[in-house]
Structure formats: structure tokens, C-alpha cells
Amino acid sequence: MYNLIKLPRVFDKDVYSFDKSEAKEYFDWFKNVKNERLDILKIYVQLEYPNWNLDYDRESLIDLYSWFAKNIYLKKINIEEVKRMKVQINKTPPFSNIINIPEYIFSENTVSICFDIGVYLGETLIRNCEGVKWGQKISSKNYIDYAYPLLISKNYKVPINPRRAAESLAHDILNNSPKKENFINLFDDLASKFN
Numbered sequence: 001m002y003n004l005i006k007l008p009r010v011f012d013k014d015v016y017s018f019d020k021s022e023a024k025e026y027f028d029w030f031k032n033v034k035n036e037r038l039d040i041l042k043i044y045v046q047l048e049y050p051n052w053n054l055d056y057d058r059e060s061l062i063d064l065y066s067w068f069a070k071n072i073y074l075k076k077i078n079i080e081e082v083k084r085m086k087v088q089i090n091k092t093p094p095f096s097n098i099i100n101i102p103e104y105i106f107s108e109n110t111v112s113i114c115f116d117i118g119v120y121l122g123e124t125l126i127r128n129c130e131g132v133k134w135g136q137k138i139s140s141k142n143y144i145d146y147a148y149p150l151l152i153s154k155n156y157k158v159p160i161n162p163r164r165a166a167e168s169l170a171h172d173i174l175n176n177s178p179k180k181e182n183f184i185n186l187f188d189d190l191a192s193k194f195n
Contacts, residue, residue: 001109002040002044002071002109002112002113003040003043003044003112004108004109004111004112005033005037005111005112005115005116007029008029010022010025011025011026011029014088015146015147015148016141016146016147018146018147020138022147023136023138023146023147024136024138026147027134027136027147027149030134030149031134031149034119034123037115037116037119038054038116038119038120038123039054040116041054041113041116041117041119041120042054044067044071045063045064045067048067048070049063049066049067052064052067054120056120056123056124056127056128057124058124058128058184058187058188060124061121061124061182061183061184061187062182062183062184064117064120064183065182065183065184068113068117068166068169068170068173068183069173071109071110071113072106072107072109072110072113072114072170072173072174073106073107073109073110073174074104074105074106074107074110074174075104075105075106075107075108076103076104077101077102077103077104077105081105082101085101086101089101106167106170110170113166113170114163114166114167114170115163115166117162117163117166117183118161118162118163118164118165118166118167119162119163121162121165121166121183121186121187122134122149122151122162124187125151125160125162125187125190125191125194126151128187128191129153129190129191129194129195130195131153131154131155131194132151132152132153132194133151133152133153134149134150134151134152135149135150135151135152135159136148136149136150137150137159145159145161145164148161148163148164149161149163151190151194153193153194155193155194155195156193156194158193160190160193165186165190169181169182169183169186
């Protein structure tokens with residue numbers, strides 16, 4: 001079982017409920033934990049790919065994607081998760097009758113893996129694209145990535161959430177989507193926006 005990410009109790013709530021001070025604390029926590037999470041990722045990837053390293057090289061994304069695709073899973077949603085989703089959906093009344101509750105969601109392992117892969121993808125882009133850095137948008141709680149760690153660049157005005165990108169690829173893999181997306185293609189696409 002993958003080493004799960006553990007949020008401090010103070011952040012054990014919906015990110016959109018964070019006030020600006022909590023959002024900044026969350027970002028500080030992220031910056032403090034990201035290297036530890038990358039070390040965990042390295043340990044698990046090297047169990048299958050012993051020569052893989054955290055070198056932040058574009059080519060390192062090839063083996064990482066192969067490992068990722070073999071280690072992500074869905075689980076059947078439980079009653080508590082259904083209740084939480086209904087509360088979240090009901091916060092936007094126009095969508096409450098449109099959005100269906102899924103039967104399956106990411107396993108806890110998959111959530112943690114997507115977090116760690118997002119960190120690695122972000123760090124790889126930062127090291128390979130001039131002017132890219134971690135940042136955060138907290139001006140409006142209506143912003144889809146409010147309070148999340150984002151990749152920000154002066155060259156590209158739209159912040160990128162690398163964790164969300166990893167989750168999107170996980171969905172494609174687990175739903176047998178015909179897309180040919182992988183981490184190299186994703187990296188190249190994002191790098192072209194930042195450069």
C-alpha cells in the first residue's frame with residue numbers, strides 16, 4: 001500500500017471553506033511537505049524501476065507514467081462519501097439535479113499518488129521552464145483551483161494545477177479512454193505554454 005498523504009487536522013475540511021489565512025497556511029504546509037512526498041514517490045517507483053531518479057528530466061516521465069498507470073485504482077463509493085458529495089453539489093443549486101454521484105471514485109492510494117505525481121510534474125516544469133514557480137490564487141472562492149498549489153508563470157496567464165492534470169490522466173487510464181495522453185505529452189503541452 002502506498003504511503004498515504006496525511007493532511008494536518010486543521011485542513012481536514014473542504015478547501016473552498018478556507019479563509020485567506022487558512023489558504024496561506026495550507027500553501028506553507030504544501031511547500032514544507034512536497035520534498036518528503038517526492039522521496040516517498042521515489043521509493044515506490046524504484047520498487048519497479050530501480051534506475052528511476054528524481055532528476056526532473058523530461059525523460060523521467062516515461063517510466064513514471066508506466067508506474068502510475070499500473071498503480072492507480074477506483075473503489076466503490078461508500079455512504080459517507082456520497083453524503084459529502086451531495087453537500088458539495090448542493091452548494092451550487094443549479095447543478096444539484098444535473099450532477100450524478102459516481103458509483104466509483106479514486107482509492108486513497110490513487111489520491112495520494114496523484115498528489116505526489118502532481119508535485120513531481122510541477123517541479124519538473126519549474127526546473128525546465130524559465131519563470132515558472134509555485135503559487136496560489138486566493139482572491140475568489142469561486143475560482144476552481146482556489147487555495148490549491150498552482151504553477152504560475154508571467155508567460156502564461158492561466159495558472160496550472162498539476163495535481164488536477166494527474167487526476168485527469170488517472171481518469172482517462174481507469175476509464176479506458178482512447179486518448180493518447182501521457183506525462184511526456186502533458187509536459188510538452190504545458191512547457192509550450194510556459195515558454
